[in-house]
Amino acid sequence: MKFTIKTEGLHCGHCDAAVESALLNVEHVTDADADHETNVVVAECDEVVAPEDLIAAVEGAGEGFKVVDIQVA
Template sequence: MNYTIKTEGLHCGHCDASVESALLNIAGVTDADADHETNTVTVECADEVTTDQLTAAVEGAGDSFKVVSIQAA
């Protein structure tokens, strides 16, 4: 399953790396690519990974990170 996550609060490469690392710690996530310039994150994961898990990982990676929307890609 592939998702595109629209975010708020990503301001630099360090922010991107924090979000990517948090997402890759979820069992079943095989790839995560955050882009602070567009405030989007693309995620590749197994079908059993839920959008709630993705949201929790992004928002847990930093105090200012927020998920605006998640769409299947």
């Protein structure tokens, strides 16, 4: 299962790395790719993961990070 997460607040590579690391700490997330230039994060999961868990990880990764939209890709 793959999620596309539109965000606000990612400004640099360090932001990307923080979000990717936070998502990889969510159980069943197998890959995460954040792009601060487009403010889009793609998370891949090997089992069903609640979108709320992904939102919490992104928003908890740094002050000012916000999820605008999350969709199953």
